[in-house]
Amino acid sequence: MKFTVVINTYQRARSLRKTLLSLRRQTYRDFEVVIVNGPSTDETEKVVAEFEPDVRLVRCPAVNLSLSRNLGIAAAAGDVVAFIDDDAEADPLWLEQLGAGYDSPRIGGVGGMVYDSTGYCFQYEYAVCDRKGNADLNVRPPLWDYLHPHGEKFVHMLGTNCSFRRDLLAEIGGFNEEFEYYLDETEVCMRLIDRGYWIKPLPHAFVYHRFLASHLRNHHKVLREPYQVVKNRLIFSLQARRPNDHLRDVVIDNLKFIDYLVTDARQHFEASRLTKAEFTKFLARTEAGYEAGMRLGLTQQRRSADLPPPPEAFRPFSTVQPRGRRMTIAFVSQEMPPGCGGIGRYSWDLATACARAGHEVHYVTCSPDHNRVDLESDVWVHRIVPLTDGDWNRPGLEPLVAKNLGWAAAAHQEVKRVAATRPVDVVSAPIWDVEGIFCQYDRSLNTVLTLVTTLQATVDLNPSWRAVPGMDRMLQLEAEVVRNAQNVTAPSQAILDKVRRDSGGPMDTANVRVCPLGIPDQAARFTPRPPDGKIRVLFVGRVEKRKAPDLLLAAAVELLPEFPEVEVVFVGNDTILAEGSDKTYRQQFEVAHGHEPFASRVKFQGLVSEDELQQAYADCDVFVLPARFESFGLVLVEAMAHGKPVIAANIGGMAEIVVPDENGFLVYPGHVPALVQALRRLIVNAPLRARMGAASRGLYLEYFTDEQMMDGMMTAYQASAGIESPADVLTPPFPNRKSA
Incomplete structure (x- = not known):
């Protein structure tokens, strides 16, 4: 057909x-x-x-x-x-x-x-x-x-x-x-x-x-032109009459309908959804429609069309078809760009890459007001309000746990609503906040758990978090989710090994795959700043303990007096209190060094738009991530996509991204002198910055594009669903992966 x-x-x-x-x-x-x-x-x-x-x-x-x-x-x-x-x-x-x-x-x-x-x-x-x-x-x-x-x-x-x-x-x-x-x-x-x-x-x-809105209704979805509605309803009802249907009944019914339209319009006028001029016109057009409808309905024959035979030429419309079987994938992430962290960014990039490849993709994310579904970048985005009640919400449950389980329950409910209309092959959910816990325990769903920096790892670096009511219960739930996962993907071998040490899982029977993350290539859209004699060092991320901004600030205190051409820029939320302090890292720096001549060359830009972030990458000369732990280090890849040399701590997923002495340096974690030494080498050597920047760009294109991320993750998804991968899909290894 x-x-x-x-x-x-x-x-x-x-x-x-x-x-x-x-x-x-x-x-x-x-x-x-x-x-x-x-x-x-x-x-x-x-x-x-x-x-x-x-x-x-x-x-x-x-x-x-x-x-x-x-x-x-x-x-x-x-x-x-x-x-x-x-x-x-x-x-x-x-x-x-x-x-x-x-x-x-x-x-x-x-x-x-x-x-x-x-x-x-x-x-x-x-x-x-x-x-x-x-x-x-x-x-x-x-x-x-x-x-x-x-x-x-x-x-x-x-x-x-x-x-x-x-x-x-x-x-x-x-x-x-x-x-x-x-x-x-x-x-x-x-x-x-x-x-x-x-x-x-x-x-x-x-x-x-x-x-x-249209020529008939305004942006409030309010009818402002009733002529056609009144006229056509009269014509329809008059011409649809059967032999025993009385004309009087038809006319009375239409007059009741007109009264309803006028009453509705008056209410919209009183609520300022129609202007006085629009309401006055509405009344006049209603009367005109009644007169025309009565006349035409009683006297005019149906205005039919003399349709020709169908043309011979049939022009098929091209559709997007994937390699291999089309899959239906539901991503669960309470975050979504713009204005979100790494989990939301890579989840959305992966979702859009899968959609471009021809798969049906649903992205279940958090809504602040009401439930809605929109088609964006070929992805069905489900914005869902977290639940506040259910079997999971028992008396005495701490607010932190209730909040996270409320979102997880709402996400599960929405995935099940989608699954009621078509088979869902894979549900992909991150370990953070146990977002996928209810999906994972629903054996009618094939859930893939994605490992990221865990709550346990964060609490280990921020001991004060353990005092938050409900934190111990969240840590227990996180470990339980990991131990019971049937399908797991990890962005690095390092996070997989750490989670196994911390949680005793995933079990050996689980389907586990290490798949590097990737990002879309946006570098061509942003032109680097023209030469100005300055050397800009960039940090991107939350300005909090795990990201180690204090180490970069300490290095800046040592280097900036020596190099007046250097400036250090921090992009990200800088309102987070430092661990064990009543001040942020920014405030601590300003109190200790705000009077120094070099202080003006340390710039805190706070949260920025996506385009401003990409421009910051394009404008920098060196990118630094001295984090105390990262499950992957997506910001390193973002800097590499712009062709920048990178410096990172030799720990976690960062050690699997940076190739030492090729596209940057790996420094001993938490060691300011090592960070200072690496920065100094790049500050004084422009040819080295150029060579390493070019190597970063090459490594990005070889290993870390969103298409390569999609290929690797699709292989994992297909394996979890028992679907054979297309023979031409290969997942390249990390450039600097260490063996398990």
Whole structure:
């Protein structure tokens, strides 16, 4: 069965692009796309050009949805014509599930469920409409009683998620072109059922309808132009009358409907969602719509279209297909860029890389207000509010534990909601805050635990944390999660070894893989600062004990008086109190050295935007991470991508990234003289900085791109799910990996 997807668009270039991108992700491949553009004056046709020659463009001279739909049908070469709005995105299974619905020659149309603008709640599940135009959205299957020809009520579908056999659309004359908007698809459903065909709403085949502002409704989603609604409802109800239906009943029902519209508009006016001028116009247009609807409904024949036979040329729309089997992957991370730490950054980069490779990716992250689902960078982002109650929240549970388990429970609940509509092959969750604990203990889910710097490692470096109520319980939960993990990935051998020492797991029976992290290459977007005679040393990260900013500050105190051209820049949250102190590391430095002449060359920039961070990397001459422990050291890779020499402590994952004397130096952990010596060597030797910077860039391209991270992690995911990896996927080792 061939599908033609028709998108009727007007003045929505930006959202149209998202609609088309969602179609690139369809699992069903035998379909074409026809875009019917009204008299748009925005960049709609530029957007269409981005997708040529995969799409067919038809122009509609008027802002008339039914005319636009009929032009799309006339250009359709498919057996079935499916409609989706230009402010909606299609679920990857949309066409596949619609196609499966055509399982009988009696089926005239098939539709699916529609999410509202949140992407989480339904705008439409099932509905029936009566012959006066009143819809009932509370019905549930079975719906056989509403499929009888000429019945008082009949099944209808929403226009943003409906499909019909093309031959039947031609048989009934397509859509009624008097209906510029409103009840257009409802009238088609009624006419097909009256001819003995069935309309089949499905419990899936989802479409996400963003319900954007238009020429008819404002940004509050408030109807401001009622003319078409009033007119077309009257025409529909007058022409849908059966012989025994009384005209008086139809008119009274429409007057009640008009009263509802006016009351609703008045409430919006009183709430300042409509201006006084808009409300005054609303009343006048309502009256005009009533007069036109009565006249046309009683005197005018249906404005049908004479649809031609389907064209011979069928133009398949290209879809993104992965190497090997398409997987459905759910990432769990309460953090997401911008403005997050390393876990959120690499999780999002990995998610987007997997999506680019053709897999279906869901990213479950924390929401501060309400649940919503959005399609961003080809990833379905689920922003979910943490739960506050459940079997896990028992009396006496410490707030820290309740907070973390509340998020973990909400993430598990959302993953299960996705899994109810399709098989989820892998759930990927970090060990931090035991985010994946409920997913991991749900054996219906295949959960892969990703090791990062653990809470145990952090507490070891910050003993005061142990006094936080609930910390001991969190440490117990963390160790339990590790010991019971069936599938584990680690960004370095060092963190795997440390976790095994600290937790006694993962068990030997677990599927364990070491996969280096990677980042997208953004270096070309940022131009380094022009030569200014200065040498800039950069630190990126939280200014807290584990990252060891105190060591770099101590080195700066020794080096800056000697080298007046050197400046040291700290980028990251500098409001964290130093361990065992009532001051931050920044405050400690300013108290001790703020009076020194060199103090102005130590700059604390705090939290910055993503572009500002990348520019900081581009502008620096040397990058330093003297951390006391890192499970990996993503900021080193970020600096290497910009071609910078790097200095790091010879501990943890950092020792597996930096190749000593090739792209930088590894120094003894916690040893300021060693750090000073390494910095001095790079400060005084510009050719060495250039050589090591070039080596950093080469190592990044060879080992640490997001594509290589994706290949390595996909191999682990496929192994966890029992799926054979494509033969051409190879995971390069670390440049400086130590044996286990």
